[in-house]
Amino acid sequence: MLRGMPSHEAADWIVSNHATVPRSLAHRSWRVADQVRLLRHYFPERFGFASASPIEAFLTFMSVWRFCQIVGERLDDLTKRDADLFLYNLRGSTQPYLQTETDRAAISALLARLEALT
Helix, strand or coil: CHHHCCHHHHHHHHHHHCCCCCHHHHHCCCCHHHHHHHHHHHCCCCCCCCCCHHHHHHHCCCCHHHHHHHHHHCHHHCCHHHHHHHHHHHHHHCHHHCCCHHHHHHHHHHHHHHHHHC
16 A cells, blocks of 8 residues: 555655554655654654664665664653663664665764763
């Protein structure tokens, strides 16, 4: 169903019908504006920090540096518990997505900021 919709309509549908990040998010391509909109909608209040699934879902279609940039805007909104869980899952799930030095630098900076919160 989502694959047949334009990106902005699919993003509207996802936001309206899923309280937390759905796994189906990773099964289509998204316009950059919709990628940013979806991540800003779900992070941090609806992200679900108990697993790496939300991180992996976004990193399948979003550049690492953009993910880090958007998440970095909201790090101060995390509770200590959520920051701990996010740090744990981020460390363990990003390696397959780090393809450039820019990716590695963005993740390193995000990890350093998270470590300062925990």
